[in-house]
Amino acid sequence: MAAEVEEAVPAGGAEEVKPYKIHVSSKYLDLTKQKLEVTRLPHEVSEPKSQDWWEPKSRVEPLIDFWLEQYSWRTQEDSLNAELPQFRTEFSIPSSEATVRIHFIHARSSHPNAIPLLLIPPFPFSNLSFGHLIKLFTDPEDAANNQPFHLVIPSLPGLGFSDALPNNTPVISSTAELLNSLMSRLSYPHYVVTNASSGAASPAEIDFRVVNYLATHYMSSCLGAHFISPPLSQPKLQEAPIEWAKWSLASLLHAPILGYRSEDFSALQRNGYVRPSKKAPTPAQFGLNRLGLQEPNTLAYALCDSPTGLLVFVMKSLRLLSPKKKEEFTPTELINFTQLAWLPGPEASMRFWAHCVLHPEPLEKKTPTKPKVGITVFLGDEPSTDANAEAEASTGAEAETDAAALAQDEAKDCYTCPSWANAKYTVLHTHRASGKSGLLAWERPELIVAGIRGVATSLMKSDSRLLQANESTVAPLERVVVHSDTGEEQPPTTPTRPAPTLLAPQSAEERGHPSREISDETAVDSSENVAGKTSSPGPKAPSPARLAPPTDERIHPRRQASDDTAVEQSPNE
Template sequence: MTHKSLEKIEVSRRTLLVAGTAVGLSSVILPSATVAADWKNPRPAIVDGVRPFKVGVPEKALIDLRGRLLETRWPESETVTDRSQGVQPAKLKELVDYWRTSYDWRKAERKLNSYAQFIANIDGLDIHFIHVRSLHENALPLVMTHGWPGSVFELLNVISPLTDPTAHGGSADDAFHVVLPSIPGFGFSEKPTTTGWNPQRIANAWDTLMKRLGYDHYVSQGGDWGAIINDALARQAPQGLLGIHVNRVERATTFPPDAAAALKAGGPPPETLSADERVVFNEAKDFLANGFGYAAIMGTRPETIGYGIADSPVGLAAWLYDKIADWVYTRGEPEKVLSKDAILDNISLYWLTNTGPSSGRLYWENIVAGAKLTPSKVPVAVTVFPGEVYRPPKKWLSRAYPQLIYYNQAPKGGHFAAWEEPEVFTQEIRAGFRSFRS
């Protein structure tokens, strides 16, 4: 789809909205598991396999959610005084009470609908994406990918600084055209009904999407699953991909061989490591021992965990909140850096689209696909945030990224860098991709 085609669709959409006949262009999202098991969008104004999209959750789904929250059967309190057994009931009850009595999904809906959204059918699957073009002539096309337990919500606050840098302390030379797709099985993207939608296939779909939008060259950015998809894209190195930026690095591809062997054996760090490298080794060892259970479950039994998180909004909230709390820079206290509304926007999206189970299957797909340890074939920029789970030193990255052109350690921020610290994140994206501009 060309830029002119997208402009025609947007003009048509606005015309219908003014005329009060936008129902045909408004995709009604099916929210709750009790309302329906799946949702299908109407198919208006399809151009090159792309159609406009607008979020509109039926009110009965929100009533159903509040009713379920009210009828929650809570577990007894933990037998410890810290988070070592998981999300603490007192903490979750406070969040859930706010969710039921004060939180307003319609504000989140309006925020999403303030951006141009579309559905593209790629490789037989409907992919939801936000597309915001910069007004600056030489803007660089950028596809950005979220992770788990995140969504496009974690990236919304960087759209304006990236597309309109002059309004946010930057130069017109820093401008990007931004494309934010939802990973298959997440948010408003369709849920795969067959196996095979692994990071390699998703990366190929992203390349198809960018070219369908008329971009003959582009860059790609991601953290968490977005980084894994980015790495897959960089290994494929399709024509037009200039390079990638990641704010999360895969341990398996960057750990020194002797350290990797010691980690696998559960032993101490090798003598060859420096003091700083031993800190990274011990953090990785602790994470695998005490923080990796969520991935082990979804990587082997996504359907089993899926029943509980599809049926109970509190079960889903606990499952997602646990990792949000674990991975923010303010460890265990996400509310210090994210508002309750921001956290619940993300959790509500998972609930209203019933994508808790389907998003977890990506872990299973990745394991079935097998490890892909070949190096990137394109230039790579890396930002390491201090609250990230794995913080490799620069010299460890050469195995995975032989064309490392940018490396920086950010002053603050955690795993959800764009969500937690949008200003710092924006500065890193600008710096990381500056050398890619003609």
């Protein structure tokens, strides 16, 4: 059962929405630099290359150097603050006596026919990685023929700059409740929702589960949903006898009839489908779920302490999601992905993931009418890996033929026939796309837009409620409450630039769950004073016994801090 969520009543009133501007304390940035300087990488034999596992050292080491010597978080921070309209609002969860603040991007379209859209970023990405999608949704080239949207992109609880849910809280139902309440608070009583990546390939199917819960449990407000590669199973006789009969006949004859197409059968065969009499592979056996997070804290301790470890985790996750991505992410983009997890800490997202695996919640709800959805699936008919190897060679990347083949197998798609959804949903729009889902938000974002537009167009033919949001007498941003640095409330206004505030990472009191404070022995002296705190002294010089590794070259340190990159020590030490 979902944890009860109600709107909190902070100083600015029950519907307070605060502008949000990122500014990470310098002590965290200095600590990151210090940890990168003493990174120790595993020893790898150069030849022959392993046929069983990935050997990333040749790519990781240059990225560490780039992070230390060229990358500037302040530059990225300024860019995010200037380009993205960020906000945060608070909700209370009475069952735990805790509050949860949700960070979100809210971009309203200038077109009068725009409708509200809730876009769920792929887990475990932060919403700040999807600013490049805003114009595609809010300002299409031909708004008369291409439906525009008022876009809301939240950061799921525990990711980026959203607070984590309290322990023992059911994560999917509570997240859906928070997001539905968020749309209501923004004066969007009716909206549509879409995934931004494959639901089947998502860790613990989180992307699909959140959108599906909204579509099935909040049908009065969430009027339509767009699923991408949903992990649906074939119809069952006991649950949907008519749809079962259609599927049975079509699959028996292997014929394009009763809503099925020849592409469905070839895609099923290509993606390893077997008949129910045999043991079929499940989505949990593919992609990121192969990493396994049955107990998240063990790995969380390692990743929270090692920016390099988290970087490699990010790189491996991207490889699993799209091993054949033709256009590699730049070093800055890779470090950005890592920083957005490293600075707040990755532990909350890992616990979200593990809780979803260990405590699955029922997603369906019996209602007189079926939820209205659109479905985009991928046929998996991509070219061979030779093209990808040539692309990597052309960019100077080291060829990893065996590892690439392994990654391709790990990223295997789980194909769903769109007509299977008829057993539980009213399907308004379907699209069978070529290739694989991959990193859709970067590789083919137009498919996300096309899918949700197909849903919205069908909905508005018979339901005018989506357009009522534009007739509201109070625009959502007119209720934003701005606070000065002294905490005094200012008159409500429509902000043009969010007021600055220190935002990273939150204290234990702010986040509502235990968080490790940096001790005097490990804190890095910051050039800035954190509000309400006194700057910690510089770290004591570590003794040789603590940092100097054994002489065996297999466990040698990657580098010693140079004069140019070393963290300045206190003159008294």
